[in-house]
Amino acid sequence: HRRSVMHGGKGPREAVLVGFMGAGKSSVGRMLADRIGAEFIDVDEMIGRNAGRSIREIFASLGEGVFRDMEKAAIRDAVSVSGRVVAAGGGAFLDEGNRMALSAYGPVFFLDASCEAIVARLSGDRSRPLLPGEGNELHGLMEKRRPAYLMADFTVPTDGRTVLQVAGVILRLLARHRSPKRNGVDE
Ligand code: S3P
Numbered sequence: 001h002r003r004s005v006m007h008g009g010k011g012p013r014e015a016v017l018v019g020f021m022g023a024g025k026s027s028v029g030r031m032l033a034d035r036i037g038a039e040f041i042d043v044d045e046m047i048g049r050n051a052g053r054s055i056r057e058i059f060a061s062l063g064e065g066v067f068r069d070m071e072k073a074a075i076r077d078a079v080s081v082s083g084r085v086v087a088a089g090g091g092a093f094l095d096e097g098n099r100m101a102l103s104a105y106g107p108v109f110f111l112d113a114s115c116e117a118i119v120a121r122l123s124g125d126r127s128r129p130l131l132p133g134e135g136n137e138l139h140g141l142m143e144k145r146r147p148a149y150l151m152a153d154f155t156v157p158t159d160g161r162t163v164l165q166v167a168g169v170i171l172r173l174l175a176r177h178r179s180p181k182r183n184g185v186d187e
Contacts, residue, residue: 013038013083014106015174018152020142021090021131022122023111024163029087031167036085036174044089046074055089059129072098079105091130094148103153107177109170110152114159115139153177 013036017025026042033040044055047070051058058067071089075098078086086105092098093108102108113121119134132138149155154173158166 012106012174012177013085015085015170016102016106016108016152017085017087017111017170018093018102018108019090019111019149020113020118020145021128022118022125023090023113024121024158024166025087025090025111027163028111028158028166028170029085031163032170033085035167035171039081039084041078041084041086043071043074043078043087043092046078047071047089050074054127056127056129064130068095075101090145093152094145099148099151103151107154107174108152109173110149110155111166112149112155112157115142117159118142 015029015032015038017029017032019025026044029042030040032038047058047067048054050073051070053061055067058070068091071092072095075086075088075092078084079101086102088098088102093102115138119138122128122131123134125131130141132141154170156166156169156173161169
């Protein structure tokens with residue numbers, strides 16, 4: 001049921017990246033799209049552009065509910081065109097409708113980063129309204145979301161890997177994903 005566009009015989013160009021804030025979805029997605037000659041779509045960027053304001057401003061003035069509605073609409077738009085690498089925001093995959101839309105679009109990769117890595121990457125970040133302070137609260141939110149992220153087709157551990165290396169892992173999985181029967185092997 002997947003609409004996979006073959007590119008240069010190298011496999012499908014669609015790919016979806018999910019995972020916690022700061023896991024590297026945008027940087028890895030951009031790199032991956034560049035490698036396979038696909039268009040890169042950052043759903044958060046799309047939402048900001050559509051709303052004419054930053055994610056932070058949307059949360060502050062309209063609230064999370066409105067943001068989630070905008071996110072749903074942006075995801076619908078993002079998957080309406082084939083051949084894209086789509087990076088979804090950290091909360092997007094928690095919603096069943098979004099999950100179905102993204103999973104139907106292409107193989108979904110969960111970028112799995114540790115709490116420590118997230119803290120190292122995002123300390124001082126002011127653009128993410130839902131980012132808890134370091135420590136228990138952050139750990140708790142990550143654990144709470146993990147079961148949803150694990151519904152991705154592949155889990156890709158990112159700790160100790162560069163953006164280029166993570167993109168490379170995904171490239172190899174994508175190439176293998178061409179065969180209709182998934183082997184389910186993650187790297
Ligand atoms: C969110 C993650 C953010 C953004 C919004 C909410 C979340 O995206 O969509 O701030 O609920 O985890 P990133 O994962 O790109 O930071």
